[in-house]
Amino acid sequence: xxEFKHYILTFFNVxxxxxxxxxxxxxxxxxxxxxxxxxxxxxxxxxxxxxxGQSCKNFTWVVMLDENTSPRHRKxxxxxxxxxxxxxxxxxxxxxxxxxxxEFEKGDYDLLTTRIDNxxxxxxxxxxxxxxxxxxKAESAQPWAMMFLYGYVLDASSGEMYKMxxxxxxxxxxxxNSQSPKGIWxxxxxxxxxxxxxxxxxxKPSWLMVVHxxxxxxxxxxxxxxxxxxxxxxxxxxxxxxxxxxxxxGK
Numbered sequence: 001x002x003e004f005k006h007y008i009l010t011f012f013n014v015x016x017x018x019x020x021x022x023x024x025x026x027x028x029x030x031x032x033x034x035x036x037x038x039x040x041x042x043x044x045x046x047x048x049x050x051x052x053g054q055s056c057k058n059f060t061w062v063v064m065l066d067e068n069t070s071p072r073h074r075k076x077x078x079x080x081x082x083x084x085x086x087x088x089x090x091x092x093x094x095x096x097x098x099x100x101x102x103e104f105e106k107g108d109y110d111l112l113t114t115r116i117d118n119x120x121x122x123x124x125x126x127x128x129x130x131x132x133x134x135x136x137k138a139e140s141a142q143p144w145a146m147m148f149l150y151g152y153v154l155d156a157s158s159g160e161m162y163k164m165x166x167x168x169x170x171x172x173x174x175x176x177n178s179q180s181p182k183g184i185w186x187x188x189x190x191x192x193x194x195x196x197x198x199x200x201x202x203x204k205p206s207w208l209m210v211v212h213x214x215x216x217x218x219x220x221x222x223x224x225x226x227x228x229x230x231x232x233x234x235x236x237x238x239x240x241x242x243x244x245x246x247x248x249x250g251k
Contacts, residue, residue, distance in 0.1 A: 001138055004110035005178070006059040006127065008051065009100060009185060012118045013039070014092050017068045036073050038212075042119040042156075044080065046210055046244055050121035052082050053243030056128035061085045062103045063118075066092060101181055110138065111178040115189060116171055121208040121242045130173055133201050143176040145184075145196040151207035152234070159246075160233040163205055168193060171207045208242055 015021045016032050025035055051061055065077070067089045077087055090099045104111060112134060116122065123129075126148070133146050147169060154161040172192045174184040187195055236246045 001135065002110050003107075004112055004131075004134065004138075004175075005105055006112040006114070006131070007104060007183075008059055008061040008114045008116055008127075009183065010047070010061070010063045010116055010118055011185070012043075012063050012065045013069060014064055014066055014090075017066055033070065033073075036070070039118055040073060040076050042210065042212065045246075046121040046208065046242075047116065047118055048080055049243040050124070050126075050208070051084070051116070053124050054122070054127045055125050056131060057084060058131065059084060059127055060103075062100055063087050064092070064100050065089050098183075098186075100185065101183060104178060104181055104183075107178060109178045110134075110142075111176050111181050111183075112173055113176075113181075113184040114171065114173040115184045119210045119212065120170060121210070121239075121244060122171070123204065123206040123241055124243055125204075125241075126206050129201060129203055129206065133199060134175060137199055140175070140197065140199075143174055143182075143196055145175070145192050145198040146173040146201060147171070147192070147198055148201045148203060148206035150203070150205045151209060152205050152238070153209045153211060154236075154239075156210055156212040159236065161236060161238070162234060164209075167200070169207060170209060172198075204241075205238075208239070208244075 013036060016035065025032060061084050063085065065087060069089060081087065086103065088100070088103060092099065112130070114130070130146060147167070148171065149165055149167060151164055151166060151169060152161050153164050168190050170189055172184055172189055174196065176182065192198060239246060
């Protein structure tokens with residue numbers, strides 16, 4: 001079996017300081033600093049512990065940030081660093097940035113890239129289950145993708161959480177050759193099943209989507225659009241499997 005390397009990719013505040021994004025924030029009555037304060041708190045509460053607590057540590061987490069990120073916010077993020085986390089500050093002004101490609105190790109190997117937003121989370125066995133699936137399907141024609149079918153959606157304002165079946169979700173992984181990489185970010189996440197042969201991992205709920213007051217795109221799903229189990233809210237204690245321990249939820 002060929003060697004593989006796995007990179008988890010997060011675009012944290014890329015394009016935050018551009019005119020288009022600032023116009024969106026102004027419409028929501030937010031400044032870039034207010035957006036950053038809120039996202040860093042979500043990141044610290046949900047995303048960071050879920051990635052830092054992975055049962056398999058064979059990955060590198062590349063978090064892309066705008067070089068205009070304030071010293072105060074850089075200090076907060078630096079305090080969260082752990083061996084697998086790499087903070088990368090860039091001057092990014094292109095619509096679809098590719099500077100993250102320089103973070104991949106040179107060589108000839110199978111490259112796995114996984115997307116996660118800065119307000120979502122993974123089950124503690126997400127990486128291990130992903131690698132197990134890759135090993136079973138390693139001979140598949142590249143590029144190809146993997147997705148976990150089941151996850152949770154959490155309404156941070158109410159504290160209500162539900163199980164969801166979502167064939168097109170925010171956390172796809174692409175497998176490709178490292179010598180001509182594109183990375184999972186070159187495809188919009190909702191286009192992955194159409195553009196790549198996709199292997200679904202039908203396992204325990206393995207991702208968490210957090211819906212909160214500053215989401216511009218996300219909202220609680222329409223019960224008639226996706227297969228969400230709305231019979232009754234699930235206990236937040238289930239998030240212990242994500243290394244998330246909530247006493248209460250914010251907004």
